[in-house]
Amino acid sequence: QSALTQPASVSGSPGQSITISCTGTSSDVGGYNYVSWYQQHPGKAPKLMIYDVNNRPSGISYRFSGSKSGNTASLTISGLQAEDEGDYYCSSYTSSITVIFGGGTKLTVL
């Protein structure tokens, strides 16, 4: 099963908003509201930022939000800050009772 499709990179200036897309199929993203987003800084383990499409774990800034339309999920980061720079991965539960990750998006804060 191929990875979910994410843009390789996105960038934005401090204070701006950016959106990262995550495209799958009806067997994963489109079929379940079990999309999660992870942030990963170099040399660190991934950190859960969004689960169930649009829920934030405790302690995650309101600046992070998620949505989904059809087979595409999106992560929006508003009020971009320097510490938001890093790699972002989406994931989805699948009809094969597995989990699939996106290829990852490198966010650069200009």
Added chain:
Amino acid sequence: QVQLVQSGAEVKKPGSSVKVSCKASGGSFSSHAITWVRQAPGQGLEWMGRIIPKIALAHFAQHFQGRVSMIADKSSGTAYMEVSSLRSEDTAIYYCAGSSYGSRVDAFDMWGQGTLVTVSS
């Protein structure tokens, strides 16, 4: 919150096996399932499979079936993942992960620190 602590880095020869451990710091699994994810150098995250310790049920990504095994020792709160017939492409950081959100097998809010496995002759 329970922390997941993994075993140390390993260097292995091609064709050999490696076993990585993941211990729940509180001594018991608070997560319904322990999932293993790997990340090759400079690459993305790859879901390998999971085990549900309570019923010792494991499920693997098709890519790893037959070459990966997972077990969980409930008494010590430790999960193990073994990869056999190692090849250079298996060089990666291997993470264990879990979810504190009930019986979820996704939404990983708990991660081990990662174990680097290097396969080299």
